[in-house]
Amino acid sequence: MRYRRADTPGATYFFTLNAADRSGQLLTDHIDALRDSFRTVRRSRPFVLDAVCVLPDHLHLLMTLPRDDADFATRIMLVKQGFSRRIPAGERISASRAAKGERGLWQRRYWEHLIRDDADFERHVDYIHFNPVKHGRAERAADWPHSSIHRFIREGVVDAGWASVSGAEMDAGE
Template sequence: MRYRRANVAGATYFFTVNLADRQSSLLVDHIDALREALRRVRQVHPFGIDAMVVLPDHLHALWTLPLGDADFATRWMLIKAGFSRQIPATEFRSPSRVAKGERGIWQRRYWEHVIRDEEDFARHVEYIHFNPVKHGLVRQPVEWPYSSLHRYVRLGLVGAEWASDGRGEGRFGG
């Protein structure tokens, strides 16, 4: 059975992408490799990053694809492969992965959701920026270094104290 994905050209999508080893910290340990993989893919297959947070074992992203383009799957495949090529091969690989020539760094699947409206967009931005607090990595969202929240603060969209009361909802307009 083939997994069915939403394919809406030019849409904004929310993604959750996980490492295979959920105890790993590869994403933050090798943040520069992830940034480089993203940069290279965006040069060839442009897309906007509306919000993003990178945690030790997974990431959340909100992307807007160009008009007429719905191919986020290729972008994720290239980002995962580009990152993986920069990481030493020390991970466990199942016989299935070995047979397919795959690394064992990423989960094969990821979650995507098409953003429906401004309220849905705002809710997902908040979720992304509050996620490090939710996972107990920091007490305040602004303390997490691998978050687009810092860009939102620089642009004056929110203050540095956003969600400093431990709640991450209802702070962005929608």
């Protein structure tokens, strides 16, 4: 069976990208390289980074494409490649990856979801920002440093106490 991805120009998409080693800290240990990769891709292939949260072994993001553009796949590929080029080699690589000249930093596939409406957008923003709490990395969403929640707090969209372990401020949507 051939998997078909959505291809709606100007749409907003939710993504989950996983590190190949889900037990490591690759993404947070090299957060500056990841940020640089996103910046580089955004200069050559613009998109709006609506929300993002980077955990040690995976990241979630919402991306809105330009009105006449549906090519998120190239953007995701370039972010992953750019990050991989910024990281010193040394990871364990499978024979199949080595044969293809690939690094072993990322899982090959990623999860993508076309955002359908404002409510879907809000649910996914909440999911992204709640993720460090869900995974036991922070008591409050605002305590996690690698999240766009800090921009949302600065802009008055959410309160700094939103989504905490101790309170019932947030339904994780699961």
